[in-house]
Amino acid sequence: MNLQTPFALPDSEADDRAQLIRDRLRDAIVDRRLGPGTKLSEGEVGAIFNVSRTVVRAALQMLSFEGLVRSERNRGAFVANPTIEEARQVFASRRLIEPGLVAAACERVTVSDISAFRNQLEKEAGFLSQRGPSARRSEIKASGDFHLLLAAAAGNAILQRFMEELVARSSLVIALYGRSGVSSCGHSEHMAIVDALERRDVPTGQELIIHHIGHIEADLDLRTTDGLALKDALGI
């Protein structure tokens, strides 16, 4: 467990340590420092963050609601291992919700929203030009953050929370089933979407985001692994 937090929580004035631990764990999961299936022992996590199991349990329960962690009774909590079916459902949900976000965002987007988008796009470009696993992770995170920015711009707190969950789960799915690592073509698509938002061009924006989600999903290997694949596994 490399959470780069060897000592007690330094920050912040904001109480609620469970939330803080949840955020740390979530970050670690979505940028794959904690891989699917990793056990998150209450005692161990508590020791790392210098808190009792009580507050760790609260954090793990939150992550379990978000679908990032699977809790088994009397066995503990593990980083989720989404099945292919779950992966499909994540993307089906995104295909349903994100065009709606684009429509809402087109209506109410402000100049400061747009500049936040541009800022995010520059960050993406920065990570793209770098090399190394750390930049890779940052790139994945930045790519997800773009969609979260879209959700925020839509101005619906409920849908925003749904999207937070979907984006986080997507990153798990990509970790498990991603083929080429990162779909680097995503950046230009994000740019085109921002352009459409700025023009308040709903149909174009929706078409772009649908294609974009399609590209992300197309980069996954979601072939069902039953029947024939079993033989393959035995053959090896």
Place this chain on the structure above:
Amino acid sequence: MNLQTPFALPDSEADDRAQLIRDRLRDAIVDRRLGPGTKLSEGEVGAIFNVSRTVVRAALQMLSFEGLVRSERNRGAFVANPTIEEARQVFASRRLIEPGLVAAACERVTVSDISAFRNQLEKEAGFLSQRGPSARRSEIKASGDFHLLLAAAAGNAILQRFMEELVARSSLVIALYGRSGVSSCGHSEHMAIVDALERRDVPTGQELIIHHIGHIEADLDLRTTDGLALKDALGI
């Protein structure tokens, strides 16, 4: 607190008492035995269900994630009091998601799904013909269950969970802002939707559900209460 559970949990062999308590509380909230703003004290709830505060806290945390309960640090948990803005967002979310559910459900409904729908419709009719506050509550619940059935028929577990949250929150919103109590016209609309599902008629089904959601929302009083209303309040 009238949760009609004066003694220890009778059922069931199924472990996880926190989940059971969450379900009980949620039922009480969505059928308005617990009104918005009601305090849910950990100790009190624990005494009712004969469990420690630990497990009550877990249940309340779950409800707080679902938006049915608002938790304030060092103050406790209260049945949520959605604002008008939140109410609008709940219905905006439903307008986005439910047509997608109809489309998915049309593709994959089975005959047993249809009969489940018909069964549900009969239940609704039964409550409609009765009088009294208890039948009223059952009617509200049954009306929500119809939409949950739709979500289940769509076959996407993630969207199903989102809908569970949205339906539950809708019932809170109706409790707060409902005008005529119950939109009794809903029943015939539900029937028409089931007919469309059976014919696998996506466009009609989507149009029907959009109108249906519109009718539910139209029965609310979501006029914003700022500016002028302040004067009114002072005038009284």
Place this chain on the structure above:
DNA sequence: CGCCATAATATTGCATACGATTTCACCTGT
């Protein structure tokens, strides 16, 4: 040599204990 039964160990589920914070009642002073 491998396999199953059994004991030792670790981990979770839950209750309880205690300090911290809030709430409420009461009281005093103006």
Place this chain on the structure above:
DNA sequence: ACAGGTGAAATCGTATGCAATATTATGGCG
């Protein structure tokens, strides 16, 4: 009579302890 302050009671946040369950190690047996 009322505003504001003070103290008691209630409630929450968190740590810890114990029983129950799962996991791992050990040893006997086929």
